[in-house]
Amino acid sequence: MTSIAFLLPIALGMGLCGLAAFFWALKRGQFSDLDGAAARILIDEDDAG
């Protein structure tokens, strides 16, 4: 039982951290350009032209 008393708050806390991170990302506009984010990986940075 004592292990549960530790594990439950830890698990919930980690979950809440994830939720907070999602809200932070939402506010910072990380989800405003999903198509662009997918395409960005293909941009060749060395290409001068």
Added chain:
Amino acid sequence: MSAAARLPAAAAPAPVRSVLAVPGMHCAGCMGKVERSLGALPGVASARTNLTARTVEVVHDEALETPQLVAALAAAGFEAQPRVAAEDTPSAVRPLLAPLAVAAFACMNVMLLSVSIWSGAEGTTREMFHWLSAAIGVPAIAYAGKPFFASALAALKRGRTNMDVPISIGVTLATCLSIYETMTGGADAWFDGTLMLLLFLLAGRALDAMMRDRARAGVDALLRQAASGAMVVEAGGATRWLAAAALAPGMVMRVAAGERLAADGRVVRGASRFDQSLLTGESEPVAARAGEAVHAGTLNVDAPVDVEVTAAGTDTALAEIARLMEAAGQSRSAYVRIADRASRLYAPAVHTLAALTFAGWMLAGAGLYHALVVAIAVLIITCPCALGLAVPVAQVVAASALMKRGVLVKDGAAMERLAQVDRALLDKTGTLTLGRPVPDEAALDALSAAEASVALALASHSRHPLSLGLAQALAARGVQAANLADVVEEPGRGVSGTWQGMRVALGRPVAAEGMASALDAGLGPVRVIGFADRLRPDAAQALDELKALGVECSILSGDGIAAVAQVARSTGLTARASASPADKQQNIASLQATGRRVLMVGDGLNDGPALAAADASIAPGSASDVGRQAADFVFTGESLLALPRAVRASRRTMRVVRQNFALAIGYNALAVPLAMAGLVTPLIAAVAMSTSSLIVVANSLRLQGAAR
């Protein structure tokens, strides 16, 4: 970064943020080019593209002006327009993301706790887990359920019901029952099922909103963002640029060849011809001399003229069309979406069943508490979880399939309406035809290679519609432009220059019959190249396919009888000519009165009211801003095959939607007897709910190939 930090802070002027629309950007390579070309400009701190909205956001010094940014993009091969900041419409999906995340988070955590209860946790463990579930679940349900509660309340206030009413009642009752069970140490709490229900329903809503956002971003990128206006000549002879809204009667506008008029007026100096096709559908430019009236929205074709403004803003012929459209749009909003029609039958049925269950158990002698628990179990198990996904998932999958084939879908209801269409009215200019002058193929074939390259070089120096058409056609044939010297464009006369010491010219033929250009390349006789507005490629095939789909087509045009008759002969359709915008709308209304479902295909301003009044409407990507905004679907590209494709895809989507309904209701038919018998536990509810949702999603994914 470090270099910027080392700069003295006082020397750096305040950075300015500008947003440019770049409609031509559609891949990673384009994004890289746009960002690099802007980043290379002195004074640009950062440039960040947004591919979804087809925009680029630039942070730069105040000294750097927007035209310089546009010029840099033009040099890189991208057309760009400054975006009007005020037109930043809110996204439909953003407000749903946070509830969705909360529901997902809470659902997962509560589900974990529930697993141990289902596995047989008892006594204090179960009680503690129930309390924990309640602590997570109740606030989460209150937050994530807000969109449904608000919509249900709004519907009830107007004395109607929608899908959200049974959802809200089910969710609220289940939550109350679960709280009661937790407080009294009961065996079953339904927090997990309730949260899962909200999660699935929110996912359906978010998908629906995402589709609308995407289509709107596509259409926004097509729209011309810069405000229209005119160069106004002041008393002293000086000219200045005024926005259309600032024009007032009495002002004199100087309208260059190739410009659109920003207000109605009367020609005071000069003479030219005006292309009125956007306004009336008439393809032949109309001549106007000093003293004659011209209308806003028409294109000055030949020569610069001075026009005295007689009406501006809300008094113009344009504004009259806008008023007609507003009235026409109201009839369409009366359309009831299939999901709401289903819920009109569904909600009373579900509530009757729950009430009957309650009454039955009471009569059978069970206690009030027991009867209530079973009745609420019925409500939870019948909550339209799969029903909430049945429509949006199918429509989103079909819309993205269509989008890949060049058809933008504005919203899901449009697909429902298009699927029912059995009559189509097509505008002529710009819809059946390309809406721009295309040079005669035979005349181009007759040109020698040298003549063709001179013609391309001359045509590329002019913005005249005929020159643009000629340059496009020659470039498409792989002709290389010749090197010319001393090129000048004389308004109303044409372009001339010197090539290898000879004078060459492209201009109006001496005897102008219809639309034509005369080419004098200094090599033998003057060539006359005829122009005509051509039918779109595949027009005949597209019309045949529509006929095979049971959609009867005819032409409804504002153009003169002669021009319409020619197109009607070559397409084999019946036609009505010289229809005013109000006539078009009337025509649609009378067809609708006989029970037909009408599809309107048009592009011009004059089609606006008809596009808004028809059951469904499609506009080509080359259409006027008004046409694109009024239409439900916009197809990019030149092929008219987009029409049968959109109809077919919509019908297939509706078939899948109906299958989804059948699957979802079939699941209920199986589960409801169990629930009424009082045999459903939270575990059974959770399993049944997720399986039925997965089946519906899987069935909808079959639509990925719907746009073939």
